[in-house]
Amino acid sequence: MNSIDEGGAMKTPDELxxxxxxxxxxxxxxxxxxxxxxxxxxxxxxxSKLRGPVxxxxxxxxxxxxxxxxxxxxxxxxxxxVAVGLWTLSGGNRTSGGSGVVQVALSHGLEDDVDFLLDxxxxxxxxxVLGERIDTLYLDATSxxxxxxxxxxxxxxxxxxx
Amino acid sequence: xxxxxxxxxxxxxxxxxxxxxxxxxxxxxxxxxxxxRYSKRVFALAKSRCQRTDLAEEVTQSVFATVAMKLGSxxxxxxxxxxxxxxxxxxxxxxxxxxxxxRHADPTDPAVLGGSRAAPESGVGVDEATLAKLxxxxxxxxxxxxEIVELRHHGQMSFREMSEMLGEPxxxxxxxxxxxxxxxxxxxxxxxxxxx
Numbered sequence: 365m366n367s368i369d370e371g372g373a374m375k376t377p378d379e380l381x382x383x384x385x386x387x388x389x390x391x392x393x394x395x396x397x398x399x400x401x402x403x404x405x406x407x408x409x410x411x412s413k414l415r416g417p418v419x420x421x422x423x424x425x426x427x428x429x430x431x432x433x434x435x436x437x438x439x440x441x442x443x444x445x446v447a448v449g450l451w452t453l454s455g456g457n458r459t460s461g462g463s464g465v466v467q468v469a470l471s472h473g474l475e476d477d478v479d480f481l482l483d484x485x486x487x488x489x490x491x492x493v494l495g496e497r498i499d500t501l502y503l504d505a506t507s508x509x510x511x512x513x514x515x516x517x518x519x520x521x522x523x524x525x526x
Numbered sequence: 527x528x529x530x531x532x533x534x535x536x537x538x539x540x541x542x543x544x545x546x547x548x549x550x551x552x553x554x555x556x557x558x559x560x561x562x563r564y565s566k567r568v569f570a571l572a573k574s575r576c577q578r579t580d581l582a583e584e585v586t587q588s589v590f591a592t593v594a595m596k597l598g599s600x601x602x603x604x605x606x607x608x609x610x611x612x613x614x615x616x617x618x619x620x621x622x623x624x625x626x627x628x629r630h631a632d633p634t635d636p637a638v639l640g641g642s643r644a645a646p647e648s649g650v651g652v653d654e655a656t657l658a659k660l661x662x663x664x665x666x667x668x669x670x671x672x673e674i675v676e677l678r679h680h681g682q683m684s685f686r687e688m689s690e691m692l693g694e695p696x697x698x699x700x701x702x703x704x705x706x707x708x709x710x711x712x713x714x715x716x717x718x719x720x721x722x
Binding site: 376377379380382383384385386387388389390391393394395397398399402403405406407409410411413414415475478479482498499502 | 574597622660
């Protein structure tokens with residue numbers, strides 16, 4: 365086990381020093397691989413945010429009401445969940461015939477919605493937990509979609525024909 | 527941490543606080559100084575996860591834009607803990623980007639296939655093949671352990687800073703780091719045996 369000295373530094377056991385040194389080298393390699401333009405690019409993307417109004421496309425982020433952002437994202441997640449539920453209950457992509465086109469359109473909408481939710485969440489670092497919920501929602505929606513796609517002739521919910 | 531990582535500038539919290547205050551007031555030089563100190567470390571964290579320079583650069587820009595917005599709006603209230611805050615913003619942004627990547631994964635993308643990236647000279651005293659092997663091994667770590675390793679070795683954070691950032695006891699982080707090192711050693715050894 366590692367021990368800690370008074371400064372909080374770790375004393376690595378001898379048998380793990382090689383791995384640790386290789387990790388240090390990997391970290392250094394990744395830092396060195398940063399393009400020469402990195403600092404300037406970061407400056408251009410961020411300096412204007414320190415003061416005054418900013419230009420599109422980040423205006424949307426700038427104008428967010430931080431106090432209400434959590435509620436907005438939560439509401440968006442909930443609305444997406446309701447929409448997916450309604451879509452599932454209404455038959456989802458189970459219509460045969462031109463269903464492929466319908467499915468693609470719905471999938472695309474779902475992807476866009478999830479991207480939008482992640483963009484909202486990314487602008488508020490105190491909402492990390494919502495990322496997990498967005499993930500779960502997306503996985504649930506796609507697993508329902510996939511299971512329905514895999515069994516086009518399967519029984520619909522509430523089907524009592526048997 | 528090994529000798530390579532010791533190149534990190536010692537953090538003088540008062541100095542950083544002064545730079546942040548000046549930057550918040552629009553001091554261009556102060557903001558450039560902050561960027562110079564931290565951008566490569568954030569970039570390395572992002573690059574480790576997504577394995578794409580363009581995306582890591584984009585994530586880094588986005589992180590600093592978020593930080594600048596918070597500073598500009600007076601939303602930064604963690605005086606003395608800037609580094610922990612910055613890397614928390616960075617990790618959240620990276621996690622979101624990875625979620626997005628997973629959903630849009632192109633199976634022909636070298637980053638998705640893994641291990642097929644171009645292998646330039648590392649320039650850090652360890653051959654690129656070893657680094658590539660380590661990258662593959664890191665993919666197999668549990669997310670929580672990998673995060674500790676990346677924050678420590680790519681982000682150059684101290685365990686105390688990580689403890690503040692993650693809200694975990696120092697001993698827990700040390701134990702997880704130790705476990706991750708052992709696992710990586712084992713994985714790299716196994717891979718070496720498979721190749722022979």
